[in-house]
Structure formats: C-alpha cells, structure tokens
Amino acid sequence: MNLDTNEYGKFVRARAPKSPVLKNCLCAFLVGGGICAFAEALFHGYLALHITEENVKTLVPVTLIFLAALLTGFGVFDDVAKIAGAGTLVPITGFANAVASPAIDNKSEGLVLGVGAQMFTVAGPVIVYGVLTSVIYGFIYWIWGIAV
Amino acid sequence: MRVLRLKNPPSVIGCASVVGGKEHDGPLGADFDLHDETGTFGMDTWEKSESEMQRLALNLALAKGKCGDDVPEVIFAGDLMNQCTGSAYGLLGFCKPYFGLYGACSTFAEATVLGSLLISAGYFKNAAAISSSHFCSAERQFRFPLEYGGQRAPTAQWTATAAGAAILSASGNGPYVTEVLPGMIVDKGINDVNNMGAAMAPAAIDTLTAYFAETGKQPRDFDLILTGDLGLEGHAITLELMKERGYDMTDVYNDCGLLLYGRSSQDVHCGGSGCGCSASVICGHIMKRFAKGELKNILYLATGALMSPGRLKQGATIPGIAHLVRISAEKNGWEG
Numbered sequence: 001m002n003l004d005t006n007e008y009g010k011f012v013r014a015r016a017p018k019s020p021v022l023k024n025c026l027c028a029f030l031v032g033g034g035i036c037a038f039a040e041a042l043f044h045g046y047l048a049l050h051i052t053e054e055n056v057k058t059l060v061p062v063t064l065i066f067l068a069a070l071l072t073g074f075g076v077f078d079d080v081a082k083i084a085g086a087g088t089l090v091p092i093t094g095f096a097n098a099v100a101s102p103a104i105d106n107k108s109e110g111l112v113l114g115v116g117a118q119m120f121t122v123a124g125p126v127i128v129y130g131v132l133t134s135v136i137y138g139f140i141y142w143i144w145g146i147a148v
Numbered sequence: 149m150r151v152l153r154l155k156n157p158p159s160v161i162g163c164a165s166v167v168g169g170k171e172h173d174g175p176l177g178a179d180f181d182l183h184d185e186t187g188t189f190g191m192d193t194w195e196k197s198e199s200e201m202q203r204l205a206l207n208l209a210l211a212k213g214k215c216g217d218d219v220p221e222v223i224f225a226g227d228l229m230n231q232c233t234g235s236a237y238g239l240l241g242f243c244k245p246y247f248g249l250y251g252a253c254s255t256f257a258e259a260t261v262l263g264s265l266l267i268s269a270g271y272f273k274n275a276a277a278i279s280s281s282h283f284c285s286a287e288r289q290f291r292f293p294l295e296y297g298g299q300r301a302p303t304a305q306w307t308a309t310a311a312g313a314a315i316l317s318a319s320g321n322g323p324y325v326t327e328v329l330p331g332m333i334v335d336k337g338i339n340d341v342n343n344m345g346a347a348m349a350p351a352a353i354d355t356l357t358a359y360f361a362e363t364g365k366q367p368r369d370f371d372l373i374l375t376g377d378l379g380l381e382g383h384a385i386t387l388e389l390m391k392e393r394g395y396d397m398t399d400v401y402n403d404c405g406l407l408l409y410g411r412s413s414q415d416v417h418c419g420g421s422g423c424g425c426s427a428s429v430i431c432g433h434i435m436k437r438f439a440k441g442e443l444k445n446i447l448y449l450a451t452g453a454l455m456s457p458g459r460l461k462q463g464a465t466i467p468g469i470a471h472l473v474r475i476s477a478e479k480n481g482w483e484g
Contacts, residue, residue: 003336003350003353003389005336005337006337008336008337008338008350009336009337009338011385012338012343012346012381012385015381015384015385016302016303016343016346016381017302017303018302019299019301019302020302024299072295072297073295075295077295077297078294078295078296078297078298080297081297081298081299082297082298082299082300084297085299088297089297089298094297097295097296097297098296100295101292101293101294101295101296101297102293102296104293104294104295105288105293105294105295106293108192108193108195122292122293122296
C-alpha cells in the first residue's frame with residue numbers, strides 16, 4: 001500500500017479496536033441508575049426530616065455535587081468514572097467533577113490565575129451554551145405566551 | 149544520502165533511568181536505576197517532579213560513567229512541557245552548555261543524533277543526551293485534569309513517568325553510536341489524538357525504508373529494531389506496511405511502549421508513550437542487555453507526534469517524525 005493520506009486514514013480506522021459499546025452502555029446504565037436511585041432515596045430521606053419539598057429539590061442536587069466534589073478530591077471519582085463512563089458523567093456528578101478536577105490541578109498556579117481562572121476550562125462550554133439555550137427557550141416560551 | 153555513518157563513533161560511557169511507580173511495577177522494573185512510587189520525587193508540583201527526574205537521571209548517569217567535572221561538555225535535552233521547562237529547570241544547576249530540544253517523544257533519539265554527530269566531528273569530547281516525560285504534567289497539558297472522570301479510547305496510550313540520560317564520549321568501550329538517520333516530518337492525515345501510534349507510524353516507516361534502501365541491509369541483520377512509543381497499533385501498522393515494502397521485521401521488531409508496561413494488567417490500553425518512554429527503556433533495559441552481550445547491533449528509532457492541542461482544535465492533523473540511531477557493540481559495527 002502506498003501511503004496515500006486517504007487510503008492510510010481508511011486503513012487505520014478499519015484496524016483500530018472499537019470501544020466496547022455494549023459493556024460501556026451497561027456500566028453507564030447501572031452506575032447512572034444507581035446514582036439516580038440514591039438521589040431518589042435522598043429525596044425521600046430529606047422529606048422524612050420534614051423539610052419542605054421545594055427545599056428538598058435544592059438539597060438533593062447540592063448533596064450530589066458535594067459528594068462528587070469530595071470524591072474527586074479524594075481521587076476516587078475518576079476511578080469509578082473510568083468504568084461508569086456516561087453513568088457518572090451525565091448526572092450532575094459529572095458536572096461537579098468537571099469543575100472540581102481542574103480546580104485541584106491548577107492549585108499550584110495560585111488561587112486567582114490558577115484555581116479561579118482555570119476552574120471552568122472543562123465545564124465552561126456547558127455553562128455558556130446551557131445559559132444560551134435557556135435564553136432561546138425562554139424567548140420562544142415568551143412569544144408563545146403572547147401568541148396564545 | 150540520509151544515513152550518516154559516524155567517522156568516530158561515540159561510546160555510551162554512562163547511562164541512567166529514573167521512573168515512577170507504575171513503570172517500576174512493569175516488566176522492566178528491575179532494570180531501572182531509581183524510582184519513586186508516588187511519582188513526586190519529593191516535589192510539590194508535577195512540573196517540578198519532572199525536572200527533578202532529569203536532574204537525578206543526569207547525576208546518576210555521570211556517577212555511573214565515573215565522570216569528572218569536565219563531563220558533559222554539552223547537554224542536549226528535551227521534554228513534553230511547554231517551552232521545554234522540564235529540562236531547563238532540571239538541568240540549571242549543572243552549569244553546562246545546553247541545547248533544549250523539542251521532538252515530542254522522539255527527543256531522546258534527536259538528542260543522541262545531535263550529540264553523536266558533534267562528538268564524531270570533533271567539536272565536543274563528550275555530551276549528555278536526556279529526555280523525560282511525566283504522566284501528570286503531560287495529562288494536564290495535553291488532555292484533561294488528572295482527577296477528571298472520563299474513559300480512554302482503546303487506542304490511547306499512557307504517558308510514561310520516566311527519564312533517561314546517556315553520556316556519550318569520544319573515548320570509551322562501547323556500545324557505540326555508529327550510524328544515525330535524521331527523520332523527516334511526515335503527516336498522513338491522522339487527527340485522532342487518541343491514536344498517536346497510527347499518526348507516528350508513517351514517519352517510522354519512512355525512516356526505516358530510507359535506512360534499508362540506502363544501506364542495502366535487511367531487518368535480519370539486526371538483533372533488534374526498536375521504535376520509541378508506537379504502542380500496539382503503531383507497532384502493528386509499521387510491521388504490516390514494512391512487510392508490504394519487502395522488509396519483514398517480524399522476528400526482530402519491538403516497541404519501547406510495549407516493553408515498558410504489562411499492557412493487560414496495568415490498564416495502559418495500547419502501551420506507553422512520552423519522551424521518557426524510550427529514553428528509560430534504552431538507558432535502563434537495552435544498555436543492560438548490551439552489557440550482558442545479548443545485543444550486538446540494534447536500530448533504535450524514537451517517534452514523535454509534533455502536535456499541540458491548540459493546532460488540533462484548529463483542524464490540523466498530526467505530523468510525526470522518527471530519528472534513527474544505530475547502536476553497535478563494536479566500534480566498526482557498521483561493517484557487520
């Protein structure tokens with residue numbers, strides 16, 4: 001085979017081992033489902049403590065974010081995530097990890113230019129486009145309200 | 149002619165390897181001179197740890213070579229960090245003329261090529277070649293934060309926490325650097341940062357083909373042909389495409405990235421990578437095999453991916469390079 005760029009690209013893609021999609025999906029389902037079940041248990045636990053439902057809806061994600069950030073600090077989160085994949089990434093735990101991990105990494109560069117400036121390097125796009133999507137959605141919702 | 153036959157082949161008079169815990173736990177663990185289970189080497193940042201590894205490696209190599217104050221006359225060194233700071237800070241205290249190199253993971257071969265040529269030409273009596281990489285500093289710079297929870301692709305490689313230093317000298321009892329072939333930049337359009345082996349393999353193939361075509365030699369003329377860090381994918385691609393070109397390397401070909409770790413037991417996917425990968429394997433494992441007389445004549449070619457995360461985000465593909473060094477037990481080894 002002559003090393004023509006297109007041909008080589010095809011050759012490489014054809015022979016590269018693929019990610020074990022089925023196994024990854026199963027792990028993501030089990031761990032992601034586990035996290036959601038845990039959150040549900042938290043929800044009922046907080047309600048049992050006679051906290052209002054409105055406050056519980058804030059407390060549950062706060063607890064999950066806290067635990068995910070804590071486990072990131074202890075160096076455990078990435079070990080679980082390696083197996084869980086989307087299972088830990090998709091719930092709010094993934095977001096907490098994406099903020100906590102660069103904060104830890106850049107601690108050596110100082111609190112302002114290190115932690116402060118680089119904390120959102122991974123999660124930043126999610127925040128930017130999350131807010132943008134909300135604005136667009138809100139605008140459509142508002143127009144719809146006027147029209148109907 | 150791209151192959152440069154050294155008129156006065158320099159000898160490796162001292163070499164040392166310094167590695168992290170994972171590398172020490174690998175199959176070559178016993179061959180390395182020094183290791184730190186934590187990978188910190190007593191420092192409070194990973195960048196300082198990498199510099200410390202270079203300092204330790206050069207110190208050890210000088211000690212093992214029983215070198216005096218006049219050695220090395222010049223240092224050729226490099227690493228993966230921005231602006232080559234791993235080398236600059238690590239080697240600051242030696243107060244020696246210094247050339248900082250960036251050849252990505254090909255740096256150790258690049259340093260050896262340049263040092264050998266200048267010694268052979270008579271400009272220096274001796275020189276040091278050093279390179280290092282640190283998993284934690286490389287992850288920070290090239291990929292994700294260390295504690296970020298993500299999954300690696302099956303074709304990904306593991307940046308070695310390792311440093312290797314070799315002292316080359318105009319006088320010595322070998323092994324000798326007898327021939328070198330400086331690599332060309334080769335880009336075959338691979339843009340998958342998780343498949344560096346495939347990105348670098350065309351450079352290795354270009355260098356090897358040029359070497360065999362010019363010298364008329366065959367792979368079987370060598371005890372070992374060793375690439376730097378092509379890993380499982382790059383190794384297989386190189387083997388297959390070299391065979392198609394009429395050079396069957398099946399029995400003599402290996403890769404430092406495959407040697408460094410127990411691939412299945414150490415969760416490194418396609419194997420090791422990084423400037424320190426081949427530097428530590430050559431300075432630790434391979435030089436010991438020369439000393440035992442197990443190896444007489446080898447081709448070592450370190451491969452580098454000359455990319456940056458920024459350029460890749462701009463849509464660039466990954467160029468590779470492979471510098472070749474022939475190491476022989478005999479000074480006139482090229483006759484063999």
